Amino acid sequence: MLDVTGLAKVYDADGRKVEAVRDLTFTLAAGELVCLVGPSGCGKTTLLKCISGLMTPTAGTVTLAGRQVTGPPADMAVVFQEYGRSLFPWMTVRQNVELPLKEKKLPKARRGELVDEALSAVGLADADGRYPWQLSGGMQQRVAIARAIAYEPKVLLMDEPFAAVDAQTRADLEDLIRTVWHKFGVTILFVTHDIDEAVYLGQRVIVLSNSPTIVQDDLTVDLPDERDQLTTRADPRFTELRAKVYAEIQAAKRGTVPVGS
C-alpha cells in the first residue's frame, strides 16, 4: 500500500548541508498498523513530511497504492501533533470535520453521514456544535482523528499525535486508535518517540537510527490482536519487546547496532 524506497533528505542551511534522512526503505501492507519509533531528533517529522507530500525528498520515492507521491495525495490523511493548531478555531467541530469533504465535492447527505459516523467513532457525537477551544486537548485530538477518518483515506499518517496530552488521556486515545483501525480497516503509520506506545499499538515497530536516519530494525509485534491497557502491558512478551526496542534506541543513540540483531 505504502512503499518508501531509498528516501533521503538533505537540508541546505546557510550553505551548509545537513543530512537529516540518509536512506530509508520500508513497506506497509494494506490494512497494517505500523509504528515508527526513534531517538529524539532522528528526523521523524522530516520523514513524515516527505511521505505526506508536504516536502520533496532529496532522493528516493514514496509510492502510495502504486502511484508516486509528488504532492499531498488525495487518499492520505495526516494527524499532527499540535492538535491546538491543526483545527480551525473559527469553525465548529462539525465544520472542521466536514470542510475537507466539501472540498472533495461530496454531496451534502453523504458528508453528513461521514461526519456523524466519524464523530461517534471518536466519542464526540454530542460535541459537533462546539468550537475546538471549548474542548480539552484530548478531545481536540479526537476531532482531528475524526476529520482524518471521515476523509476516507487509504493511509493515515500520525505524527506523535499524543505527545502533548496527559497520560490517562493518552491511554484512552491509544485504545481509540486500535478501535478506529479495526472499524475502518485503514492503513496506519504512527510516528512516536514513546517505546511503550509503539509496542502497544503496532503490528510492527520500525526502529529508526540517529540522524542521518536509516532503518535500524523492523520488529514484528507478536502480541494478540485484542489489546488492553492492563493485560497487554503486563504480558511478558510485551516487556520483552519493549526491552528490545529500548536496547535498539539506546544503540541508535550511540550509533551502533546491538549484538544479536
Next chain:
Amino acid sequence: MSAPLSRLALRVAQILALPVFLIVLWWYLSRANTSLFVPTPGTIAGVFGEVWTPERLRTDALPSVLRLLAGFSLAGVLGIALGVLIGSSPRLRAFSEPVLEFFRAIPPPVLVPVLILFAGIDSTMKVAVIISGCIWPILLNTVEGVRAVDPVLADTCRSYGIRGGTRLRTLVLRSASPQIMAGLRQALSIAIILMVISEMFAASSGLGFTIVQFQRGFAIPEMWTGIVLLGLLGFGLAMVFGVVERRVLSWYLGLRRAARGSN
C-alpha cells in the same frame, strides 16, 4: 424589578453617568460666562434642532456620510486585496514594505491640495483623500495577519487538498481577521478625520464645510452643534463597528478567553 431589568438599568446608568456629569460641568462653568465663544449646553441644544433640520441633514450631513462610507469600504476592499497579495509572497513583501511604510508616514491631509490637482474638487477627490489616508493601516495589518498564518494549519489545508478560493476564505482571511479588524478600526477614525478635512479645503457642502462656514460667520453655537454632530456620528459608527467586530471575531474572543482560563 426583576434581575435582568435591574442589570440593564445599571448598565444604562453606567454608560450615561460620565456624559451627564460632563454636560453638567460644562453648564456650570459656562453659566456665568459671557464669552461669545463658549455657549452653554442649553444654548447649543436649543440651536441644534434649528440648524440640523431634515433638509440640512440631507444636503450636508448625508453626502459627507456617503463619501465617508464609500472611501472607507473602497479602502477596505483595496487594502485587504493588496494585503493578501503582498502577505502571501515573502519576496513581494520584502520588495514593497519600505515603500508602504513611506506612504503610511505621509500625513494624508497634505495630499488634499495634490489630489485637487488630479481629481478636482468634487466627491471623487474627497473619496480619494479618504482612501489615500485610511488604506494604510488596513493594508499593513492585513499583510501582518496573512504572514502570520499558522504553518500547522497551512499544512493541514495542503494535506486535505484545500486550496484556491476555499483556502483564502477558510484559512487566510479568517486567521488574519483579528489584525484586519484592528486595521479597519484605525482606518475608520482616520476616515472621519479626512472626511472633515477634505471638506474644509474646497467644498460647497458637507459637515466640514458647514462647520467652517458657521465659524467664519461667527455663528458660534451653530458651529458647536456641527462639532457635536460629528462626535455623535463618530460614536454611532464606532458602535456599529463594535457590533460587527464582535460577530466576526467571536471565535477569537472565545479562544483568548479559553487560553487565559487554562493558564
